[in-house]
Amino acid sequence: MKQRSLGRLFATLCLAASIPLAFAQNAKPNVLFIAIDDLNDWLGCLDGHPNAKTPNIDRLAAQGVLFENAHCQAPICGPSRASIFTGLYPASTGIYLQINDQDLKSSHPLTEKCALIPDYFESHGYRTLGVGKLYHGGDAMNTFDEYGGRFAWFGPKPEKRFKFDPDWYDHKIGGTQTDWGAYPDNDEAMTDHNVAAWAVEKLGHPQNKPFFLAVGFLRPHVPWYTPPDWFKHHPLDTIQTPPYKRNDFDDISEMGQRVADVPMMPTTEELIESGEWKRAVQAYLTCITWVDHQVGKVLDALESSAYADNTFIVLWSDHGYHLGEKNRFAKQAIWERNTRVPLIIAGPGIEPNRRCAQPVGLIDMYPTMVELCGLPENTMNEGRSLVPQLNDVSTPTEGPAIIAYGPVNYSIRSERYRYTRYEDGSEELYDMIEDPNEWTNLSHRTDLQEIIEAHKAHIPNKAAPLAPGSSYDINPYFIERQRDWLESK
Numbered sequence: 001m002k003q004r005s006l007g008r009l010f011a012t013l014c015l016a017a018s019i020p021l022a023f024a025q026n027a028k029p030n031v032l033f034i035a036i037d038d039l040n041d042w043l044g045c046l047d048g049h050p051n052a053k054t055p056n057i058d059r060l061a062a063q064g065v066l067f068e069n070a071h072c073q074a075p076i077c078g079p080s081r082a083s084i085f086t087g088l089y090p091a092s093t094g095i096y097l098q099i100n101d102q103d104l105k106s107s108h109p110l111t112e113k114c115a116l117i118p119d120y121f122e123s124h125g126y127r128t129l130g131v132g133k134l135y136h137g138g139d140a141m142n143t144f145d146e147y148g149g150r151f152a153w154f155g156p157k158p159e160k161r162f163k164f165d166p167d168w169y170d171h172k173i174g175g176t177q178t179d180w181g182a183y184p185d186n187d188e189a190m191t192d193h194n195v196a197a198w199a200v201e202k203l204g205h206p207q208n209k210p211f212f213l214a215v216g217f218l219r220p221h222v223p224w225y226t227p228p229d230w231f232k233h234h235p236l237d238t239i240q241t242p243p244y245k246r247n248d249f250d251d252i253s254e255m256g257q258r259v260a261d262v263p264m265m266p267t268t269e270e271l272i273e274s275g276e277w278k279r280a281v282q283a284y285l286t287c288i289t290w291v292d293h294q295v296g297k298v299l300d301a302l303e304s305s306a307y308a309d310n311t312f313i314v315l316w317s318d319h320g321y322h323l324g325e326k327n328r329f330a331k332q333a334i335w336e337r338n339t340r341v342p343l344i345i346a347g348p349g350i351e352p353n354r355r356c357a358q359p360v361g362l363i364d365m366y367p368t369m370v371e372l373c374g375l376p377e378n379t380m381n382e383g384r385s386l387v388p389q390l391n392d393v394s395t396p397t398e399g400p401a402i403i404a405y406g407p408v409n410y411s412i413r414s415e416r417y418r419y420t421r422y423e424d425g426s427e428e429l430y431d432m433i434e435d436p437n438e439w440t441n442l443s444h445r446t447d448l449q450e451i452i453e454a455h456k457a458h459i460p461n462k463a464a465p466l467a468p469g470s471s472y473d474i475n476p477y478f479i480e481r482q483r484d485w486l487e488s489k
């Protein structure tokens with residue numbers, strides 16, 4: 001996308017003394033809502049990894065506000081997306097774990113009553129369009145006026161795995177799509193290629209109503225396959241592995257380790273032994289560069305469309321991912337790299353090239369978009385509108401980001417600290433400025449008890465029991481506990 005000219009930008013800013021006033025009742029802006037699956041903070045603009053190559057997402061960040069301390073509300077697809085689309089916290093709905101999509105609305109009196117994002121926009125005069133992975137499952141796609149398809153769930157798959165199969169290891173339990181390598185031969189076979197093409201086509205069509213267009217990309221979700229040509233962006237000899245400390249778990253509880261234990265997934269020690277760590281990192285980075293390119297096509301299409309000047313762009317990922325830190329290659333934990341996500345908001349009246357360090361949640365996107373578009377506030381929304389931060393990035397948010405993993409494990413992320421409390425009461429506290437890798441658990445420091453108490457106060461007092469339809473079979477701890485959580489009232 002070409003940089004907007006300064007004159008044009010200045011004119012836009014003058015029109016928009018504050019963002020919500022920018023649009024009269026009858027001239028509603030559009031929304032382009034871009035979801036990326038399993039993308040951690042390995043973006044050029046987020047400084048998450050020295051090899052990150054994401055020119056298109058970086059240029060979007062340069063056009064708006066990059067929330068550099070944004071977090072999911074649950075560290076796995078289903079509940080994270082349920083929280084985003086309902087505007088409700090997992091502790092309110094009971095959707096902490098994967099849930100069958102047909103149960104999303106009926107799982108709790110609150111979700112039954114709430115309007116999912118597309119429904120809310122539709123009821124306020126919008127045409128809603130969606131394509132690719134938005135909700136975790138398929139049924140809720142009916143909430144869009146027009147849905148372009150999901151294409152293949154995991155993307156194209158070769159007949160045989162290239163690098164990793166849990167069946168090769170005696171001690172592995174369960175199946176995983178995790179694998180990496182160059183596949184298929186051409187871009188056209190990739191899910192994301194088709195998702196981008198559908199969105200580009202829609203942006204070329206005249207719309208007689210304001211639109212909400214949601215575009216859900218699949219990579220870098222496993223398997224980490226991209227066509228061979230994409231690997232040239234990340235030559236193996238340039239790849240740096242992320243920081244890993246062998247005795248890192250010495251100062252955390254057994255419960256903390258159990259909650260994060262996903263036996264089917266590769267461990268760092270295994271990939272060090274097989275010599276595959278760098279290749280796994282290379283493939284994940286390549287998938288990110290691949291998806292960045294697809295995002296770029298959609299941004300280009302918007303820029304050259306009739307909607308370039310009256311469309312808000314919101315780009316996010318549903319949760320983060322470990323690529324060897326903490327002896328794991330997985331999501332499904334409540335450490336920083338599992339919950340920190342890209343969140344960028346750009347559009348008319350939003351100052352370009354700003355970074356907001358305030359803690360925010362993906363749950364805040366719903367009320368933010370509602371306010372940006374001048375729709376009436378949805379009083380059921382539990383998130384906070386980020387319009388004050390879009391107007392001035394130094395405006396403090398009212399509280400930290402709250403992340404749940406099951407009804408009894410929480411992580412609270414403030415501007416500086418990350419506090420975590422597990423089911424058995426064991427705790428972790430990290431100073432994210434001094435210790436960005438979360439290597440030194442400070443929860444036993446007597447001089448920090450006040451800080452701990454201040455964070456602990458944000459753990460929900462009441463947690464809804466596990467929503468019916470939840471099922472989670474990848475982690476022994478959750479398999480053991482979820483029946484109790486379903487029954488607890």
Ligand SMILES: [Ca+2]
Nearest residue numbers: 037038077318
């Ligand atoms: Ca995901």
Ligand SMILES: [Ca+2]
Nearest residue numbers: 248249439440
């Ligand atoms: Ca440690």
